[in-house]
Amino acid sequence: MGARRQYRWPQPLEGQKARVWYGGDYNPDQWPEEVWDEDIRLMNQAGVNFVSVGIFSWAKIEPSEGVFDFDWLDRIIDKLGKAGIAVDLASATASPPLWLTQSHPEVLWKDYRGDVCWPGARQHWRPTSPVFRRYALALCRAMAEHYKDNPYVVAWHVGNEYGCHNRFDYSDDAMHAFQDWCKKRYKTIEAVNDAWGTAFWAQHMNDFSEIIPPRFIGDGNFMNPGKLLDFKRFSSDALKAFYKAERDVLEEITPSRPLTTNFMVSETGTTLDYDDWGDEVDFVSNDHYFSPGEAHFDGIAYTASLTDGIARKDPWCLMENSTSAVNWRPINFRKEPGQLVRDALAHLAMGADAICFFQWRQSKAGAEKFHSAMLPHAGEDSQVYRDVCELGADLNKLADEGLLGTRLVKSKVAVVFDYQSQWATEHTATPTQKVHHVTEPFAWFRALADHGVTADVVPVRSNWDEYDAVVLPSLYLIDEATARRVREYVAQGGKLLVSSYTGIADEKDHIWLGGYPGAIRDVVGVRSEEFVPLAKDDGTLDHIDLSNGAVAYDLADCITSVADTAKVLATFKADPVTGMDGRPAITINEYGDGKAVYVAGLLGRWGLSKSLPEVLGELGVDTSSEEDCGDVLRVERADESDENHFVFLFNRTREDAVVDVEGEPVVSSLVHLTMSEHSAVIKPNGVLVVKL
Structure with a gap:
């Protein structure tokens, strides 16, 4: 586990007391200056005290190479600060100006077919380009020098949503950087050959120069899974290295100002290894947009809990969320009455000390003109703005009552999440394309909530072994060190819950041999010989019933042996011809001073919820006795x-x-x-x- 930077939080403006930071992205350069004073009046009326400025303003700050125009930015920062509104100033590097990409098209990223991503949107740059880095860091240096003594700038907003559009680059710059990354990670080319299993399909490499990114290999073909997993790791690291370069320039010139960048942690988002990135920020920030439908609220609570886990329970910033509809889905549903306030308070409850939106004033032109904002197209006389004002008053009330200085109270149960397990399960040659790690932690979180348990969602690198009970939900990758932690945790009295597709492969995506779940088979006390994919097709199983009334979908395990120390809590019920009838579906095993439950199928939220009372009772985990506790x-x-x-x-x-x-x-x-x-x-x- 790497060392984390010292936690630092933006401090209030001189003469002001600490409050919950409240505001959002502010883009004054989209509007004539006569609008600015009206914006500030309405911000004060709503209780806004914090805005992010300049995120996509490179072309206005540096209109031509080496020529900087800070005059407009100075004026708006001065107006904001004098009105008591602190500024989270962006490095403005998120999207390069056209003069740069026209002079240096080699900074543009390429897709896996070699096609260039041309300007026209945002993040059309490659993180491994030395040319782009030179220009971006020059901008960072100019920004830092100009604003190093500005009393109204309380934090640096470095970049913006790294990897949202340029996560993967397959250019020659990326190829050389990937080769260097492999050298650093593996030291020898033989170690790379071993990690990637290149003996299969004659992919042996003699030198690091033979390493290429996972470029196009033909429709319907299968990329080497070891290479693909490492390229995802490399891509996260390459963007992180670019972020760190920006951060370090800003910090060198303004050492007292905290720095952050906005992650994109969500119930389905695994763009970067955000827990790894959490080591590199002074405080964690996250952008989260609701998923419409019945899981709307649970998705917010789950994601906010995971963000709190990444922050290790230090206060964190909700840098972006939406007041109502977004604009980038095929159908953009509005929020229902009450959801603006409730959703924001859910993030606050889970440890956020800053609640911000994209954006302050809804755009009248451009790609996000239909994205909701704090001040909508309808203006001040609108329900959205009235709700924004209500939320501002609520946050001030909670600060007056002493909320600042509190932390999310630790749960008795931890649900473990792992970005790299998700990346490995995304491969196209797996037992079933319907199963990925990312969905299982959310199902467990919701099922536990159905029984009055609000679990902490924690990264695999965290201290999950300090909880009373731990869930490993389809944690596909388990290396030797993690397997050892699991054994020690249970042996010392821990209560473990494991679901199917856990402990299948090590960190190289090499299968643990001897039967599933190979990495921790001794702990759970069962051995499965085969996966049983479940899907609707002629003559195949699309589900399997359990004796306790639950139903397995998508995947089950064919368990062929159970340890003497284990007890079967539920069995599968199926046509005897399938070979699954009567096989163990849920077991509990005594291991040292602890116990481990194994769920041999993916039961979903409802199946887990139906099974948990008996399972938690066997483990001795107390839950609410009230029927409507969920x-x-x-x-x-x-x-x-x-x-x-x-x-x-x-x-x-x-x-x-x-x-x-x-x-x-x-x-x-x-x-x-x-x-x-x-x-x-x-x-x-x-x-x-x-x-x-």
């Missing part, structure tokens, strides 16, 4: 002394939820308090915050 998600924040202890209660359902009120209500939305205030009705999309 209707409300309970999240707690407290300081070390427990002097300030807040409970956030969110309605997860489409019906009214009645809750007992333990403390003093502080903030509420779509909530009806009874006359005695000892109970409350939380309506759908509602939230209640009480202070104990």
